[in-house]
Amino acid sequence: MKKIICIIALCITIFYSHQSQAQYKLNLAFPSLQTFNNPVELVHAYDGTNRLFVVQQRGLIYVFNNNPSVSSAKLFINLSAKVSQTGNEKGLLGLAFHPNYENNRQFYVNYTFDSVSQTWSRISRFTTSISNPDTAVSSTEEILLTLYQPFTNHNGGKVAFGPDGYFYISFGDGGSGGDPHGNGQSRNTLLGKILRINVDSAGGGKAYSIPSTNPYHGNLSGYKEEIFAYGLRNVWKFSFDELNGQIWAGDVGQSAFEEIDIIENGKNYGWNKMEGFACYGTCDTTGKGFTRPVWDYPRTVGTSITGGYVYRGSKHPDLYGKYIYADYPSGKVFSLAYDGITASNTLLFDTSYLISTLGTDQYNEMYFLNLSSTGRIYKLYKPSVINLKITAALQGFLDANTNTMSLSDTVTVYLHQISSPYAAVDSFVTVLNSTTLSGYCNFSNAPNGNYYINIEHRNGLETWSKAGGMTLSKGNDFQYDFTSASSQAYGNNEILVGSKYCIYSGDVNGDGSIDLSDNGFIENDATQFLTGYIISDLNGDGLTDLADQTLADNNSSNFVTKATP
Ligand SMILES: [Ca+2]
Numbered sequence: 001m002k003k004i005i006c007i008i009a010l011c012i013t014i015f016y017s018h019q020s021q022a023q024y025k026l027n028l029a030f031p032s033l034q035t036f037n038n039p040v041e042l043v044h045a046y047d048g049t050n051r052l053f054v055v056q057q058r059g060l061i062y063v064f065n066n067n068p069s070v071s072s073a074k075l076f077i078n079l080s081a082k083v084s085q086t087g088n089e090k091g092l093l094g095l096a097f098h099p100n101y102e103n104n105r106q107f108y109v110n111y112t113f114d115s116v117s118q119t120w121s122r123i124s125r126f127t128t129s130i131s132n133p134d135t136a137v138s139s140t141e142e143i144l145l146t147l148y149q150p151f152t153n154h155n156g157g158k159v160a161f162g163p164d165g166y167f168y169i170s171f172g173d174g175g176s177g178g179d180p181h182g183n184g185q186s187r188n189t190l191l192g193k194i195l196r197i198n199v200d201s202a203g204g205g206k207a208y209s210i211p212s213t214n215p216y217h218g219n220l221s222g223y224k225e226e227i228f229a230y231g232l233r234n235v236w237k238f239s240f241d242e243l244n245g246q247i248w249a250g251d252v253g254q255s256a257f258e259e260i261d262i263i264e265n266g267k268n269y270g271w272n273k274m275e276g277f278a279c280y281g282t283c284d285t286t287g288k289g290f291t292r293p294v295w296d297y298p299r300t301v302g303t304s305i306t307g308g309y310v311y312r313g314s315k316h317p318d319l320y321g322k323y324i325y326a327d328y329p330s331g332k333v334f335s336l337a338y339d340g341i342t343a344s345n346t347l348l349f350d351t352s353y354l355i356s357t358l359g360t361d362q363y364n365e366m367y368f369l370n371l372s373s374t375g376r377i378y379k380l381y382k383p384s385v386i387n388l389k390i391t392a393a394l395q396g397f398l399d400a401n402t403n404t405m406s407l408s409d410t411v412t413v414y415l416h417q418i419s420s421p422y423a424a425v426d427s428f429v430t431v432l433n434s435t436t437l438s439g440y441c442n443f444s445n446a447p448n449g450n451y452y453i454n455i456e457h458r459n460g461l462e463t464w465s466k467a468g469g470m471t472l473s474k475g476n477d478f479q480y481d482f483t484s485a486s487s488q489a490y491g492n493n494e495i496l497v498g499s500k501y502c503i504y505s506g507d508v509n510g511d512g513s514i515d516l517s518d519n520g521f522i523e524n525d526a527t528q529f530l531t532g533y534i535i536s537d538l539n540g541d542g543l544t545d546l547a548d549q550t551l552a553d554n555n556s557s558n559f560v561t562k563a564t565p
């Protein structure tokens with residue numbers, strides 16, 4: 001039955017892929033930045049510094065500021081003397097920063113090393129310099145775990161902290177082909193698993209402890225207590241959904257299927273009895289309780305999955321909530337929509353790159369890296385849309401002390417002709433984020449040209465961009481910041497709150513002026529003690545009261561009206 005569903009889904013995939021293949025492409029994310037020698041991971045530190053860290057397979061980690069115009073990366077740490085210098089699947093493979101990194105400066109890596117012609121995996125902790133946050137030295141190493149690898153391949157490699165604060169590790173089945181030692185199904189080995197440990201305490205002769213909620217915690221059967229999930233062949237990448245903590249893994253297949261799994265506590269994902277939805281070798285899957293993947297794909301589609309991320313960024317609204325991943329050898333990038341029952345897969349585009357990893361920044365925007373001695377960092381873009389980042393703040397919502405707004409809220413952004421009658425030629429509904437004060441717009445109707453940008457909010461005054469307009473073109477990224485100067489608004493029509501120029505609050509009837517009719521509207525709501533998401537709540541605190549009335553009164557007594565060409 002599952003196989004039939006799978007085949008139907010594949011047909012849908014092929015249909016969709018022809019429809020949307022041209023929609024997205026990859027572009028250099030940091031055109032002025034150096035190349036990287038065989039990058040295999042890109043992460044951020046969850047410390048709010050907006051830096052990105054790139055891991056090179058032979059042991060170097062670089063750090064740089066996440067700015068499109070950044071031109072240099074600093075060497076963060078050099079572990080080349082420790083890690084394997086040969087082997088396609090060996091080297092420095094994973095990096096994760098402690099959830100409390102801001103204070104403890106601890107980060108963790110997963111690497112292989114060679115000793116007397118044997119391959120070993122190692123999980124270690126390092127500590128960043130207290131004086132220089134862009135530097136760490138290899139002598140701070142504290143070894144947490146060392147694991148013998150019977151073969152040189154299938155070393156897994158990903159490490160990440162979960163929302164539970166525990167540390168997760170993927171290890172492959174030990175290698176060779178077909179899992180000759182049966183490690184995937186054996187709970188007496190750490191191979192072929194995703195592990196979960198607590199790195200904040202030590203116990204039982206180990207440099208870490210076992211969470212009491214691990215499936216084999218305290219077992220008397222000799223099962224490894226570190227196991228979180230098993231029956232996995234070689235999870236090269238897994239990630240946590242930033243919204244709900246769900247774990248998504250890409251498990252690299254043997255000779256027939258690549259698979260995507262949602263990893264849950266104690267579950268058995270079937271290897272080496274299953275490969276994707278199919279049996280592997282002798283078919284003895286009935287009654288085994290094998291957890292099926294969310295999706296698999298055959299050799300006609302690709303040959304080695306690079307697991308990615310559930311997209312939770314704001315630049316690409318149509319990808320929100322979808323699992324974005326790649327196929328390493330073919331360079332294909334896919335998005336998978338999954339509602340808990342049905343998965344539908346779409347080929348976003350096909351590249352000529354060997355995509356070794358995806359990565360995200362602190363805004364959950366996504367990057368793609370290619371395995372090459374001159375590897376680079378790519379981002380998604382749509383050749384057919386004008387991508388405009390709008391930064392703006394509402395007078396009533398902005399806290400002058402923190403420069404954040406009381407809530408994230410919807411605005412409609414219009415592009416208008418530059419000359420009379422200044423007609424709107426395109427519009428996009430986006431959300432101004434309360435922290436970044438920004439939202440992204442994808443305009444697909446407006447041709448390349450010069451435009452006025454007009455932003456409209458449910459109780460803000462219609463505000464237009466400065467005289468002369470802005471030249472915009474498809475396939476490119478633009479930004480317009482209404483908060484940086486009053487001259488950014490047509491007719492300097494903004495009000496300064498703290499250090500940010502803001503859109504006037506109070507035009508609740510949307511007629512372009514803040515006057516007695518708005519005051520009356522707000523007063524009426526205030527006498528009814530209205531609460532919730534209401535148009536008359538000018539300061540965004542969830543109720544309409546005297547504070548909102550006062551704000552509108554001040555603006556109306558100053559005869560605030562919209563300024564347009
Ligand atoms: Ca499986």
Ligand SMILES: [Ca+2]
Pocket residue numbers: 506507508509510511512513514515517518
């Ligand atoms: Ca009005």
Ligand SMILES: [Ca+2]
Pocket residue numbers: 536537538539540541542543544545547548
């Ligand atoms: Ca209010």
